[in-house]
Amino acid sequence: MKVRWAGGITSLVLVWLAGWTAAETDGVFDEYRAMFGDDNPAVFVIDEGEELWFTRAGPKSATLEQCDLGLGPGIVQGAYAQLPRYFEDVNLVQDLEARLEHCMVTQQGRSSETIHARPYSLRGDLGTEMEALVAWVAEQSRGLPIAPGQSHPEERSAYVLGESLFFFRAGPHDFSCATCHGQEGKRIRLQSLPDLTDHSGAAAAYATWPAYRISQGIVRTMGWRMRDCFRQQRMPELVMGSEASVALQTYLAVNAAGAKMAAPGLKR
């Protein structure tokens, strides 16, 4: 219900935006963002995420209340700012999406297959459970400094792997992440491209994901951002919570470390 309503606002705004030329839209989006002030339509999705956390689901009919996001079972406040991090129970570095999947499987008895069937919503869809949960959990870290784990050797090798993936040129267009995000002050068509190799660029980006996407009317997660940039890179589809997704997010989070979380953000 609530998610549907947020989508409705966006469709109205989209109709209004359609009257503007491409050159003007950047400014218009800024205006629109300002119009909302602190009223990010993501609030509806955050509420839904909170509700889902406390809802019994799966064959075990359990809630996610005992899920350990890194700070102990059930502790959500501040957890997002410290991800990705190493989890001893799985012997892996995980991001929020991989960790939530782990809890859904172990605590609720659900299958990974169904969780991966549609982790991110399609354009024009209602949001997914994963998107709502991520929005709520991330919101519980607002104002806290980004501090991903880097004390465990696995965490440090995730960073090194993330860096090599960031510069990995492949596919018919020879793109890497660095092609589009390796220099300051560049843009593609009219879309500004942050320099994600640099602290201030990485911080501005990392702190504001997950984000409510005005043009799509849904909350998008950082995992979705990785998948969609790989799509633009002409690569195959990135699996949610996969090693590459976690490593790239580790690279970005460490580059952004120290900046204050401000998610869910509001994006074009």
Added chain:
Amino acid sequence: MKILKQVCLLMLVLSAQGARADAAAETLKSSMVEKNAVTLERVERDAIQVFCSKPRSVVGDPDEAAALREAALSAVTLPGDDDFLGDWRKGLEVASNGRGLQYTDDPAQANGGNCYACHQLDPEEMAYGTLGPSLSGYGARGRGLPMLQYTWTKLWNTHAYNTCSHMPRFGAAGILTQQQLKDVMAFLLDPESPVNRGLVP
């Protein structure tokens, strides 16, 4: 002695990097699934891609860079009929079209060149990117054979001149057809093209 030590160090550094790069490819293979026409083969890299995937802190061997440039140059296919220039109107479409080869694109549609993503071309068009230099007025450099060959080569395989250029290899990678390349050439060089109109005498 000192030289020997340096060579050993270099080999160590190189092998460490090789291992890391392979780990990246293996990670991608296990982290991705094929989708529509896009398969996991996209993760496989050729020598240029491997050479140009180094993090900033690592400087590539200049001799290897030169060898890669030469190999790219000697493999350029010039148009068979010596006719480099097509229709600039069609070239404008190729330059504006950013689709092609993503798993969300229809493989039955022609690929675009997406030149506007990175270059200013028609000075009236405001929605241009800045990853590459402005090409407005490019036709002022003339249309003699060396200029035709230079531009064709740049579009066919940009690494022939600049080892780790950020530009795609439109001909060598099969992104654009010979005819599309000719049309884009005309868009860049024809005095009537909006890239040059009013800018080139």
